[in-house]
Amino acid sequence: MICIMCPMGCELTVSKVGDKISVTGNSCNRGVTFAQEELTAPKRIVTTSVKTAKGVRSCKTSKPIPKELMFACVQEIEKLRLKDAKFGQVIIKNVLNTGADVIVTAN
Ligand code: SF4
Numbered sequence: 001m002i003c004i005m006c007p008m009g010c011e012l013t014v015s016k017v018g019d020k021i022s023v024t025g026n027s028c029n030r031g032v033t034f035a036q037e038e039l040t041a042p043k044r045i046v047t048t049s050v051k052t053a054k055g056v057r058s059c060k061t062s063k064p065i066p067k068e069l070m071f072a073c074v075q076e077i078e079k080l081r082l083k084d085a086k087f088g089q090v091i092i093k094n095v096l097n098t099g100a101d102v103i104v105t106a107n
Helices: 029-040 067-079
Strands: 013-017 020-025 047-054 057-063 090-092 102-104
Touching: 013 029, 020 029, 029 090, 047 067, 057 067
Parallel strands: none
Antiparallel strands: 013 020, 047 057, 057 102, 090 102
16 A cells, blocks of 8 residues: 555555554554554545635645545535635534544635
8 A cells, every 4th residue: 555644655565464464665653553544444634625605615624534434524514504714714623523623724
């Protein structure tokens, strides 16, 4: 798998024997953490847009959320009816009880 934690994109080789996960090809320890999470509980930052009365604004989650909740997160954002939203504004706090907020990323 390719590590997506930074632009270097290290190509990781991951093997699992019993409960032990071994990772090679990583240039730093974040690659190991990424590979372990990918095998056990993959997460992603959701990046999308929100409609407001003044136009569309880009937004994203403040941290990665469980991959299986990504679609539900987008649905929550689509439900919003905002007059406007400014850069940095939290438009959903603790989305789907993930601990992540949805934040506007551009005016
Ligand atoms: S292993 Fe480290 S250096 Fe390589 S892509 Fe992942 S975060 Fe970046």
